[in-house]
Structures are given as structure tokens and as C-alpha cells.
Amino acid sequence: MSNLKEECGVFGIYAGETCDLASDVYCGLFSLQHRGQESCGIVINDDGLFTAYKDNGLVNDVFSPDRLAALGNGNIAVGHVRYGTTGGNARENVQPIVVNHIKGRMALAHNGNLVNSYELRSALELDGSIFHTTSDTEVISYIITKERLSAPTIEEAVNRAMNRIAGAYSLVMMSPQKLIAVRDENGFRPLCYGKTPDGKYVVASESCALDAVGATMIRDVEPGEIVIFDRSGVRSIRDHCGKRKPSLCVFEYIYFARPDSVIDGCNVHAARSRAGAFLALEHPVQADIVVGVPDSGIDAAIGYSKQSGIPYEMGFVKSKYIARTFIAPGQKSRESKVKLKLNPISETVRGKRVVLIDDSIVRGTTSARIVRLLREAGAKEVHMRISAPPFLNPCYYGTDIDSRENLIACSHTVKETAEIIGADSLGYLSVESVRKIARGMEEGGYCTACFSGEYPTEIPKETNKNRFERKISDSQ
Numbered sequence: 001m002s003n004l005k006e007e008c009g010v011f012g013i014y015a016g017e018t019c020d021l022a023s024d025v026y027c028g029l030f031s032l033q034h035r036g037q038e039s040c041g042i043v044i045n046d047d048g049l050f051t052a053y054k055d056n057g058l059v060n061d062v063f064s065p066d067r068l069a070a071l072g073n074g075n076i077a078v079g080h081v082r083y084g085t086t087g088g089n090a091r092e093n094v095q096p097i098v099v100n101h102i103k104g105r106m107a108l109a110h111n112g113n114l115v116n117s118y119e120l121r122s123a124l125e126l127d128g129s130i131f132h133t134t135s136d137t138e139v140i141s142y143i144i145t146k147e148r149l150s151a152p153t154i155e156e157a158v159n160r161a162m163n164r165i166a167g168a169y170s171l172v173m174m175s176p177q178k179l180i181a182v183r184d185e186n187g188f189r190p191l192c193y194g195k196t197p198d199g200k201y202v203v204a205s206e207s208c209a210l211d212a213v214g215a216t217m218i219r220d221v222e223p224g225e226i227v228i229f230d231r232s233g234v235r236s237i238r239d240h241c242g243k244r245k246p247s248l249c250v251f252e253y254i255y256f257a258r259p260d261s262v263i264d265g266c267n268v269h270a271a272r273s274r275a276g277a278f279l280a281l282e283h284p285v286q287a288d289i290v291v292g293v294p295d296s297g298i299d300a301a302i303g304y305s306k307q308s309g310i311p312y313e314m315g316f317v318k319s320k321y322i323a324r325t326f327i328a329p330g331q332k333s334r335e336s337k338v339k340l341k342l343n344p345i346s347e348t349v350r351g352k353r354v355v356l357i358d359d360s361i362v363r364g365t366t367s368a369r370i371v372r373l374l375r376e377a378g379a380k381e382v383h384m385r386i387s388a389p390p391f392l393n394p395c396y397y398g399t400d401i402d403s404r405e406n407l408i409a410c411s412h413t414v415k416e417t418a419e420i421i422g423a424d425s426l427g428y429l430s431v432e433s434v435r436k437i438a439r440g441m442e443e444g445g446y447c448t449a450c451f452s453g454e455y456p457t458e459i460p461k462e463t464n465k466n467r468f469e470r471k472i473s474d475s476q
């Protein structure tokens with residue numbers, strides 16, 4: 001029910017010999033679907049012969065059993081699920097990107113946004129480069145390809161490219177012989193790898209995708225690290241490690257990632273539950289029950305309940321079957337759509353003072369509807385608690401929090417926001433506490449820029465999320 005979107009999920013697999021990898025990539029992408037629902041793609045590498053299929057739509061819709069079978073067998077594969085931030089959702093931006101160059105070919109899948117892609121792309125275009133997409137990912141592939149002309153290996157080309165690209169990128173890419181995982185120097189987006197019982201190496205945005213293919217997690221890819229999987233095993237290039245302060249997006253724990261994933265050593269459910277406990281300490285209230293907004297508010301609600309002693313109750317049923325793009329026939333109002341997606345359980349909330357936990361308030365419109373649903377179901381009081389601080393700043397690292405204009409906390413006090421959404425009271429988690437929700441956070445090392453304004457990198461000069469489209473129309 002949140003208005004926030006993650007950009008992407010990436011997946012890669014390396015098998016020593018040719019076998020059916022398409023099914024594994026399908027399962028991995030299916031478990032990463034929460035990270036992007038607009039498009040998806042798979043590229044299978046059969047000893048240098050690349051077969052790709054990608055399209056707009058959910059994994060389940062794009063890849064039928066026949067479509068998967070048509071991809072054939074291979075020994076390496078990469079896959080991607082996408083929600084378009086930079087570059088929108090045009091079909092040509094669907095990933096992975098496949099590039100043929102003078103030294104061979106590569107396929108590349110990317111999660112995150114660069115902060116210098118506009119400058120890099122402008123320089124490449126002035127040099128004669130022709131772009132087919134409007135995504136940052138093509139900029140990265142150009143830079144790597146250019147470096148490959150003089151670098152002795154593809155991994156050295158990536159290593160050199162990392163001196164030029166800045167911002168958020170977790171990459172999974174393959175050459176004819178190698179699978180390569182890369183995480184930017186700040187480590188904004190998660191990336192980890194593991195191994196299946198039959199010896200395949202698997203790389204994914206989140207550990208839930210390793211679980212989906214029966215792989216055991218080995219570890220996270222470190223910020224700045226390049227991990228190479230090939231016939232000689234697994235090795236790392238660490239020239240970029242330790243160059244910048246680690247800055248994993250704290251909102252991965254609050255909202256983006258799946259609760260069963262483990263990111264940088266901390267389980268997401270445990271972090272959310274801790275956020276709820278901090279919230280109970282910071283914003284106590286006399287109430288009868290605690291209710292979480294499904295799905296990501298539930299873990300924090302459990303934490304709030306445990307800390308406060310107020311019983312946790314299931315206050316809503318969320319439809320499992322409603323698609324993002326669902327349009328109810330004959331029902332135009334958003335109210336009706338909200339009720340179809342999320343329905344309160346009257347028996348639970350009637351006559352009760354309810355603490356309602358959600359992960360965020362962006363514009364306030366969704367929160368207002370949910371509070372109204374509870375009141376219509378008979379709740380006596382609704383006290384809204386948010387397991388994150390107020391959004392006050394845009395994000396430049398691969399989410400769609402792209403403008404202050406859309407953020408209610410930028411133009412209204414907490415009291416005003418409570419009135420707008422119709423809550424009896426409202427409390428946000430403090431920035432100090434959000435820094436402590438994951439293990440090890442006390443030492444810092446996390447990005448909180450959208451809450452604190454402390455950006456771990458330079459702020460991009462051009463921040464429009466459709467910056468490349470605008471550039472094209474300017475030139476006409």
C-alpha cells in the first residue's frame with residue numbers, strides 16, 4: 001500500500017557445465033518480484049552463445065513454461081526484474097542488456113542509480129556513441145566496453161570502469177566464460193552470493209532468491225568488491241573496497257527487502273521488529289490493540305506490541321490476488337480499489353483504541369484512506385505510528401522518492417499531517433533510532449539521506465528521473 005518503489009532486483013547463476021538454468025533464474029526472479037514489477041528478463045549463456053528474452057510484465061506472465069524451454073540450456077545465466085526510475089518503463093529499457101563488442105559480448109543487469117550518468121552519457125554522445133535506451137545501465141555497459149578495449153580481462157575492465165561511475169549500482173553481469181558480481185563503493189543496494197548443493201554459484205539482490213533455488217548463502221558482496229565466478233572457482237578484486245564509507249540504504253530494512261532476507265548480516269524481519277520496539281519507546285500511547293498495515297507494517301507492529309505489552313491483532317486482510325495494475329470494472333474511485341486490496345476486520349477493531357503501524361507516509365493519501373477504513377469498521381481511536389522518520393529529501397540512489405513536492409512531511413508539521421490523515425495522533429521513528437535497527441548500525445555505515453539530508457555522495461547535477469528523455473526532446 002506504500003507509494004514507494006524500489007528500482008530492481010538482479011540474479012545470476014554459474015554452473016560448471018551446460019544444464020537447465022532458465023528454471024533456476026525464473027525461481028530467483030519470482031522471489032525478487034517485490035523489487036520490481038514492470039518488466040523482467042533472462043539471458044542464458046551456452047558457452048558464449050547468448051539467448052535472451054525480456055518483456056514488460058510480471059515474471060509469471062512473461063515466462064511461460066514454453067518460453068523458458070525456448071531459452072535452452074546454458075552454463076551461465078543472468079536475470080532481472082525492474083521498476084523503472086531513470087528511463088521510465090519503455091520496452092527498450094527492459095534488462096538484462098546484451099552488448100556485443102570487439103572483444104566479445106556481455107549481458108548486464110543493474111540495480112541502483114548512478115549520480116553522474118548524465119555527465120557520462122553526454123561525454124559519450126559527444127564522442128559519437130549512440131544509445132538505444134534511456135537507462136543508466138547502458139551508460140555502465142558503454143564505460144565497461146570502452147575500458148575492455150585496453151584491459152586484459154573483463155574483470156579488469158570493470159575495475160577500471162569503477163573509477164568513472166559513481167552512485168548506486170549492484171551489478172550482475174556475464175561474459176562468455178565468467179559470471180561477475182559488482183557492488184558500488186558505498187554498497188547502497190544489497191548483493192549476496194551462495195552455492196547450491198550441486199555446486200552452482202548463485203548471485204542475487206537478496207538472500208530470499210538464494211533460498212528459492214536451494215542455495216546456501218556464503219556472504220554479501222562487500223561495498224566496492226568485484227567477485228568473479230569461472231572455471232578456476234571464485235575470486236575477488238578488492239581495489240575499490242574501503243574507499244568510501246559503507247552506506248547501505250536503511251530503507252531496504254524498513255520496506256524494500258523481503259522479511260526473510262538477510263542483508264549485510266541482519267535479518268530484515270528482525271530489523272523491522274526492532275524499529276517497532278523503538279517506536280513504542282519513543283511514541284507510547286494508551287491503546288487496546290496494535291495493528292500493522294500489510295505487508296511491511298506487520299513486522300514493526302509485532303515489535304511495537306512486544307515492547308509496549310499492547311496485544312497485536314490482525315486488523316486487515318490484504319488480497320493476495322490483486323495485481324498492481326488492477327482496474328475494477330465499473331469502479332473508478334480509488335476508495336473502492338483500496339477496499340478491494342485491503343479490508344479491515346471489523347470484529348478486531350470495533351470499539352477499540354487502535355495503534356496503526358505503517359512503514360512510511362509519502363503523500364498522505366494512502367494513510368488517510370487506511371485510517372478511514374479503520375474508523376468505518378468501528379475503531380474508537382486510531383493512533384498512527386510510522387516505523388521510519390519523515391521523508392524530507394529526495395533519493396538519488398535508485399528509488400522513486402525523487403521530489404520534495406510529493407513529500408507531505410516537507411510542507412506539514414506532524415500535528416498537521418495527523419489532521420490530514422484523520423489520525424488521533426501520529427509518531428515517526430527518530431533518525432537516531434533508525435540508525436540502530438539493524439545489527440552493527442550503531443557504528444553507522446548506512447544511508448539515511450531521505451530522512452537526514454546527509455548524502456553519502458555528491459548530489460547529481462541533473463536529477464530529473466526522465467533526464468535522458470528530456471535531453472532528447474531539447475535537441476529536437
Ligand code: SF4
Pocket residue numbers: 188248249250251252394395396397398399401447448449450451
Ligand atoms: S536516500 Fe533513503 S531511500 Fe535512498 S538510498 Fe538513502 S536511505 Fe535509501
